[in-house]
Amino acid sequence: MVPLSAGGMFVPCGSSAPPDFEGFTLLLPAVSVGNVGQLAVDLVISTFDMLKVGYFYTDCLVPMVGNNPYATAEENSTDLSINAEVYSLPSKKIVVLQIRSPFVKNKYRSFCHTLLSWVKSSKCAKVILLSSSHAYQRDDQQLHGTPLRYLLTPAIQKIVGDLMQRLNWKEMEKIPAYPGVNDTEMVLHIPGGGITKLLFSESCTNGIQMAVLLKFCSEGDNIPDALALVNYLNEWLQLIKSEQNRDATTTCLQWKIPHSWRLLFGSGLPPALF
Template sequence: MSKIGYFYTDCLVPMAGNNPYATTEDNSGELSTNAEVYSLPSKKLVALQLRSVFIKRKSRPFCEQLLAWVRSSGCAGVVVLASSHSHQRSDPQLRSTPFRYLLTPSMQKNVQNKIKSLNWQEMEKSPCMPEMDDSGLCVRIPGGGITKALYDESCAKEIPMAVLLKFVSEGDNIPDAVGLVEHVNEWLEMIEPRGADPTVPTSPWRVPSSWRLLFGSGLPPALF
């Protein structure tokens, strides 16, 4: 995907760095910011990549800004990729797939049949206040950041949105990222799925060059 711009907002902590998707020495020095926009015209796909945390009390204004941009841009639909704390799963969730989805009412009209054919599992409702026995049921996404707020706002504003998430734990989340994008690909069919071509033994996904730095460099030989 080609970078086509950035999403300007005062809701995220400012950030600047080198190109996280560098492929050569020539483009490694390109500047990256806290919220950038990429596009793939052949698939009519636009992606917003967030790389910074929210300033205190600024997450809800960001949701409003983002959804206003989505509406003014005429997007056919929005797919939010997110995660949720695996240690807060219920017993039924522990015994099933780690993937879940949510659809706003306006998105259900278009994709409900396709989603059902994939046998995906919808995010279960749980007590709104787990510490209270008589608490009502609602959708909760512990550790999901702004995901729930985005979903609720999209429901209220009739914006077609799908939330796809995976229960994850702290640590090396590279396998979780690859698993989530393969899950999305079952629906959107962005690329040929893994194993579809027997002559291609490796994963079809290209790993960002910046992932080499997730855990820093190796141990210094001087230690030994």
């Protein structure tokens, strides 16, 4: 076990030694509107059949246990999964922390500190946080163009800032702190974004290389939002190659939908009701 602050620790699967994440990119979701980040992370884990290497043991998340969401056969369908698990893809130097339950009230800050101390102790190169924000709370400038945005901490800005410019990505706009009263003081506002803003500002303060990728969305069927967000991530990391459709007008990315998504809206109405 690798002890951290009081808020949690990484526990490797079985009795094996902790895996080495030095130089890896850590990918994780903010538990935010429409669960878009979590669904996008699901697609990455499922597509690459990532290996579960451990758990993130924490008292900051609501306890949860369920069946294996990425079951591919009868044998692994009964594996249990919990609220925070760690998956690894050494071939692409990616480690994923999937979070499956909401935060316990007033435990946001404790979780952020725990997570960032783990990032430092495991020597991860950078962190990418996948998030979302309420579409209906956009200000006027955010209504134009793409619904996708990014944020970079100063530590990562030096390294990938130019690339974001070349990709023609839009940085998350700041809005006036006191609209109509004082329009000079600008602040970051991410309504519905869960821990996004806190984790980002803590990473800025601690010199951590973090990028936030987010999408404006509404609650509902958020599968298209998750696909848009994971495609956005792929523009940067080039995890999978895009394939041209036969008519060559659209590019198609082959993400593998996990088994558990069949029950995303419940299991249907029991016939006995009628």
